[in-house]
Amino acid sequence: xxxxxxxxxxxxxxxxxxxxxxxxxxxxxxxxxxxxxxxxxxxxxxxxxxxxxxxxxxxxxxxxxxxxxxxxxxxxxxxxxxxxxxxxxxxxxxxxxxxxxxxxxxxxxxxxxxxxxxxxxxxxxxxxxxxxxxxxxxxxxxxxxxxxxxxxxxxxxxxxxxxxxxxxxxxxxxxxxxxxxxxxxxxxxxxxxxxxxxxxxxxxxxxxxxxxxxxxxxxxxxxxxxxxxxxxxxxxxxxxxxxxxxxxxxxxxxxxxxxxxxxxxxxxxxxxxxxxx
Amino acid sequence: xxxxxxxxxxxxxxxxxxxxxxxxxxxxxxxxxxxxxxxxxxxxxxxxxxxxxxxxxxxxxxxxxxxxxxxxxxxxxxxxxxxxxxxxxxxxxxxxxxxxxxxxxxxxxxxxxxxxxxxxxxxxxxxxxxxxxxxxxxxxxxxxxxxxxxxxxxxxxxxxxxxxxxxxxxxxxxxxxxxxxxxxxxxxxxxxxxxxxxxxxxxxxxxxxxxxxxxxxxxxxxxxxxxxxxxxxxxxxxxxxxxxxxxxxxxxxxxxxxxxxxxxxxxxxxxxxxxxxxxxxxxxxxxxxxxxxxxxxxxxxxxxxxxxxxxxxxxxxxxxxxxxxxxxxxxxxxxxxxxxxxxxxxxxxxxxxxxxxxxxxxxxxxxxxxxxxxxxxxxxxxxxxxxxxxxxxxxxxxxxxxxxxxxxxxxxxxxxxxxxxxxxxxxxxxxxx
Numbered sequence: 001x002x003x004x005x006x007x008x009x010x011x012x013x014x015x016x017x018x019x020x021x022x023x024x025x026x027x028x029x030x031x032x033x034x035x036x037x038x039x040x041x042x043x044x045x046x047x048x049x050x051x052x053x054x055x056x057x058x059x060x061x062x063x064x065x066x067x068x069x070x071x072x073x074x075x076x077x078x079x080x081x082x083x084x085x086x087x088x089x090x091x092x093x094x095x096x097x098x099x100x101x102x103x104x105x106x107x108x109x110x111x112x113x114x115x116x117x118x119x120x121x122x123x124x125x126x127x128x129x130x131x132x133x134x135x136x137x138x139x140x141x142x143x144x145x146x147x148x149x150x151x152x153x154x155x156x157x158x159x160x161x162x163x164x165x166x167x168x169x170x171x172x173x174x175x176x177x178x179x180x181x182x183x184x185x186x187x188x189x190x191x192x193x194x195x196x197x198x199x200x201x202x203x204x205x206x207x208x209x210x211x212x213x214x215x216x217x218x219x220x221x222x223x224x225x226x227x228x229x230x231x232x233x234x235x236x237x238x239x240x241x242x243x244x245x246x247x248x249x250x251x252x253x254x255x256x257x258x259x260x261x262x263x264x265x266x267x268x269x270x271x272x273x274x275x276x277x
Numbered sequence: 278x279x280x281x282x283x284x285x286x287x288x289x290x291x292x293x294x295x296x297x298x299x300x301x302x303x304x305x306x307x308x309x310x311x312x313x314x315x316x317x318x319x320x321x322x323x324x325x326x327x328x329x330x331x332x333x334x335x336x337x338x339x340x341x342x343x344x345x346x347x348x349x350x351x352x353x354x355x356x357x358x359x360x361x362x363x364x365x366x367x368x369x370x371x372x373x374x375x376x377x378x379x380x381x382x383x384x385x386x387x388x389x390x391x392x393x394x395x396x397x398x399x400x401x402x403x404x405x406x407x408x409x410x411x412x413x414x415x416x417x418x419x420x421x422x423x424x425x426x427x428x429x430x431x432x433x434x435x436x437x438x439x440x441x442x443x444x445x446x447x448x449x450x451x452x453x454x455x456x457x458x459x460x461x462x463x464x465x466x467x468x469x470x471x472x473x474x475x476x477x478x479x480x481x482x483x484x485x486x487x488x489x490x491x492x493x494x495x496x497x498x499x500x501x502x503x504x505x506x507x508x509x510x511x512x513x514x515x516x517x518x519x520x521x522x523x524x525x526x527x528x529x530x531x532x533x534x535x536x537x538x539x540x541x542x543x544x545x546x547x548x549x550x551x552x553x554x555x556x557x558x559x560x561x562x563x564x565x566x567x568x569x570x571x572x573x574x575x576x577x578x579x580x581x582x583x584x585x586x587x588x589x590x591x592x593x594x595x596x597x598x599x600x601x602x603x604x605x606x607x608x609x610x611x612x613x614x615x616x617x618x619x620x621x622x623x624x625x626x627x628x629x630x631x632x633x634x635x636x637x638x639x640x641x642x643x644x645x646x647x648x649x650x651x652x653x654x655x656x657x658x659x660x661x662x663x664x665x666x667x668x669x670x671x672x673x674x675x676x677x678x679x680x681x682x683x684x685x686x687x688x689x690x691x692x693x694x695x696x697x698x699x700x701x702x703x704x705x706x707x708x709x710x
Contacts, residue, residue, distance in 0.1 A: 039563050042541045062327055122370045129372030140374045218366040221321075221375035223353055230355070237325040237356035240559045243537070 030254075033247040041243035051244055058245040059235075065249060067224065068231040071143060073256070075216075075227060076209040079147040084201045086152040091160025092190055096172065106161070113154040117214060124149060125218055141221045149215065150208075156201055163197040163271075164190075199264050200271025210257050228253045319349040320606050323364070324381040325357040329556070330593070332628050333429065337613035340620045348609070353377065361386065368394045376598055378606040381429065383593045384417035388503055389673035390596075391420035398425045399597045404607040405615025413492075413668035414633040418594045425596055427610040430556065431633040431663040432592030434489050435573040436461075437543075437551040437561055439474075440651060442570075446471040453550075454574045455586045458490065458520045461552075461577040465529040468549055476529035477550050478542040479521075481690070482683045485590050486552060487517040492669055493588035494581045498679065499672035506678055506706035509699050514682075516579055518689055518699075525690060552576055554590035555659050558629050561649075568649045575662060587665035592633075631659045674706075681705045 033041045036049035059065055093099075094106050125140075132139025139145055167190065175189045191198065213229045220226055226234075232249050235242075261268070324330040331354055338350040355363065360380065367376050368390075382390055391398060400423040407415050410428050418426025440450055446468040453464060465476030479486060491497055494513040499506055508514060524530045531548055533539045542548050544564040551557060561571060575586035595614060597606040613620050614632070621637030624630040626645075637643070638660035647655045685698040 039540075039544055042537045043545060044541070122366055125366050126370040126372060129370060129374055132372075132374045140372065214362075217355070217359055218363055221353065221363075221377075230359075233356050233359055234325075234327070234354045237354065237359075238328050239326055239556050240328060240563070241536075 030247055030251055033244060034251050036244050038241070038243045038245070041247065052248075055242075055244040055248045058242055059249050059252070062245070063231050063235055063249065064223065064226075065228070065231055065252060068226050068228045069253065069256070071225060072210055072227040072253075075143050075146050075212075076206050078143075079150050079209045080202050080205045082147070082151050083153060083156055083205050084198055087156030088160040088191070088194070088198065088201070089186065090152060090157045091162075092164055092186060094157070094161045095164035095167070096169070096190075109154045109157055113158075121214065121218060124215075128219060140219055141225060142219075143225060145219050146212075146216050146227070147209075150205075150212075153205075156205065159201055159204075160194075160197065163194060167193060196267045196271035198271070199267030203261060203264055203268050206260060207257055316349065317602065318345075318347045318605070319351060320379060320602060320609060321351045321353060321377040322379040322381075323353050323355065323360050323377040325355060325360055327354055328559070329628055329630065330381055330429070333624055333630055336623050336627065337609075337617075337620060340617055340623075341609055341613050344612075350609075357383065364390070368397050373600055376600055378598060378600065378602055379610065380596050380598065381593045382426075382596055383591065384414070384432070385591075385671050385675040387417050387426065387594060387596070388420065388671055391418070391425055392503075392673055397599055399599050399603045399607065400425055401427055401597060401607055401610065401615075404611030409616070409635050411633040411635070411663050411666060413589065413666045414592070414594065416668045417671055418596070426594035427614045428594050428633040429614060429630075430592050431631045431659070431666075432554040432556065432589040433631060433659050433663040433666060434552065434554050434576040434588045434590050435659065435662070436576050437553070437557065437571055437573050439546075439549045439567075439570050440572045442468060442472050442474055442549040450572050450574060456574075456577050457580050458516075458577045459580055462520065462523050462527065462529070465524070465550070466527050469529045472549070474546070475531040475542075475548045477524065477552060478531035478533050478539060478548045479524075480533050480535070480539065481687060484679050484682055484686065487514065487521060487682075488675075488679075489552065489576060489588045489590050490517040490520070490579055492667060493576060493586070494579050494584040495667035495669060497669040497671060498675055498682075499670065501670055503670050503672035504674075506674075506703055508678070508682070508703040508706060509696070511699075513579055513581055513584075515695065515699065516581065518686065518695060520579075521686065522690060554592070555629075555631050556591065558655070569651055571649060572651050572653055573655060573658065575658075583667075585665055585667060587662040587667075589666050625656050629656075631656060631663065633663055635660075635664060677709060678702075678706050681709070 029046070032046060032048050034055060035052040036045050037051045037054070040049055040051075094102055128140050128145055131145070136142070137144060138148060171189050171193065172185055175185045180188060211229060212227070213233070216227045217230055217233075220230065232246065232253065235249055236246050322334055324334065331352055334350060334352050338348070342348050360382075364380060364382075367373075402424045405427060407424055411431065414428035414431065415424055415426070418424055418428070436453060438450065438453055443449065443453065448464060448468065453461070456464070468474070469476050488498075491511075491513045496507065496511060496513045498508070498511075498514070525532075531542055533542055540560050540563075543551050543561060544567075546567065551561065562568075576588050578584040578586045595610055597603050597610065614634075616634075618634075618636055618640055621632050621634055622640045622642040624632060625637070625640075625642040638657065643656040643660055644654060645656065646652045681702050685702040688698045689695055
């Protein structure tokens with residue numbers, strides 16, 4: 001009996017270790033490759049080398065990665081705060097306020113999730129061409145232009161509405177009796193109660209924004225405005241790519257998202273399963 | 278805890294971020310609102326590859342600045358796919374804001390841009406003498422009898438061979454010079470048997486080698502009109518498929534799946550030959566330990582009448598967009614890429630770029646013997662072969678047809694009948710056009 005249990009445990013751990021190794025290996029390879037020359041990376045060298053500073057020099061000489069990280073931060077942070085505020089307001093409204101025809105509007109919004117972005121890109125670009133004409137600050141080749149289409153997204157509205165279903169409506173009644181305005185109910189009752197949902201939505205939005213590629217690619221023209229994925233993509237554009245340097249650039253830009261994720265992990269998990277304290 | 282105060286602070290900080298970048302950008306925008314760049318002496322270029330295209334432009338800028346000190350070139354670097362994506366989005370939405378003055382386009386894709394966006398590019402014949410360039414490069418950028426390109430790099434091909442392995446198997450460089458693909462396969466079988474090293478490597482999804490064979494025979498995937506798919510009656514393509522299968526089934530072909538593995542195969546000494554474009558040179562010479570072991574022979578030809586030992590793989594040309602400042606763009610390209618022999622010497626010396634400009638081959642940089650390639654005059658050979666490359670009409674759907682053919686090739690390798698798979702491909706290609 002005891003042996004059987006032990007066997008079970010061994011098998012379980014073996015499985016866990018193998019799975020972990022599979023997930024960990026790409027990161028290990030990334031970190032090791034950062035210290036290797038390009039040719040060693042293509043050879044599949046698995047031990048650390050001595051090329052770290054060379055690679056660092058290449059990255060800083062050939063790209064403006066610091067500036068790109070700055071741009072990405074502005075876009076990701078700005079977009080995250082505004083998008084979760086606007087989308088949560090919408091999701092809250094859909095769930096809490098009885099409005100005629102709201103289900104039709106909601107279905108339309110959800111339906112818009114089915115249209116791939118690639119199909120929207122040309123019309124959207126055209127629209128931004130027009131915007132550039134009278135409000136250049138929001139138009140083509142601006143960071144605001146990168147963020148604007150994402151200020152409210154169907155997914156976030158859906159996410160907030162689903163989570164708001166579990167929000168105890170009695171709290172709103174209590175608030176009303178205590179004399180809170182409708183805005184007050186949202187900011188002082190709903191928002192604090194849904195903290196974990198906000199954290200989860202924030203992480204998802206931040207990461208999507210940080211990794212967003214297609215839209216920034218078409219709308220940004222001046223390299224000074226480039227976000228991180230564009231810089232990395234350009235770095236890999238060579239007929240003879242410098243893999244060591246590319247790996248280093250990727251590592252540098254992974255750090256912020258990894259940090260944010262680990263810091264907010266607790267909330268993220270709670271928010272995803274929709275618990276309310 | 279969230280309360281009104283934190284909510285306000287959050288909102289305010291988000292607004293701050295917005296206004297901050299809003300201001301920054303509107304300042305930028307003010308400078309750049311007229312077309313690509315507001316300055317009359319400044320041009321913007323979109324291109325890819327920092328070590329090759331970008332470097333070439335920087336060298337061109339240096340040369341042009343000697344006579345035009347006020348000239349400024351703003352080089353925007355993206356991957357090739359990204360350049361295509363950006364250009365397509367801008368041109369198809371008809372928005373001129375942010376378009377560059379100059380753009381690099383790969384020769385295989387040029388016709389699709391020229392035919393999809395008529396009037397968006399400027400004819401360039403008046404800025405340089407097209408007779409100075411290899412015909413096939415000019416043809417790539419010619420649409421409705423007007424020349425829209427200034428040719429850049431020749432994608433001239435060569436057969437990179439490991440002479441030490443050849444020797445081990447009892448062959449010399451002479452034995453693989455000016456041969457046919459049939460001879461190439463036969464020698465390959467022998468070398469692989471005697472040395473245990475594979476003869477070549479390929480990715481079943483990349484039909485570049487078959488494109489090389491077709492151009493050496495002067496045909497392409499479309500007929501002369503650039504539109505009708507040319508598959509079932511294409512003898513060269515058929516022969517190419519047969520050669521490919523022979524290489525694969527006889528066990529002399531190493532199969533790779535991506536670019537890394539391709540580079541790895543020859544850097545690790547796993548293959549004895551690499552039949553490809555001259556742009557691979559820096560990747561080959563990256564492996565110092567193999568210095569002196571390599572040589573470059575002319576690419577094999579097909580056993581078809583008119584097939585020659587010269588072909589092309591890839592290569593791009595430079596185009597000027599029809600926006601403000603296009604005269605300056607034309608003059609700049611004409612004075613550098615279009616006619617400057619010294620510029621081409623620097624290109625050859627600094628980045629190993631072989632242009633398609635005939636007079637450049639006379640220069641000193643082309644007479645240098647390469648130690649890595651056993652003392653061969655690599656640049657000179659490539660320049661000579663460039664002039665022999667047959668011209669073909671690339672048409673506007675090279676890669677679309679090739680995607681279909683990649684499936685055909687798999688079917689064929691799996692034992693399907695060649696005529697049948699090609700017949701199927703022809704139908705698919707026709708219905709897709």
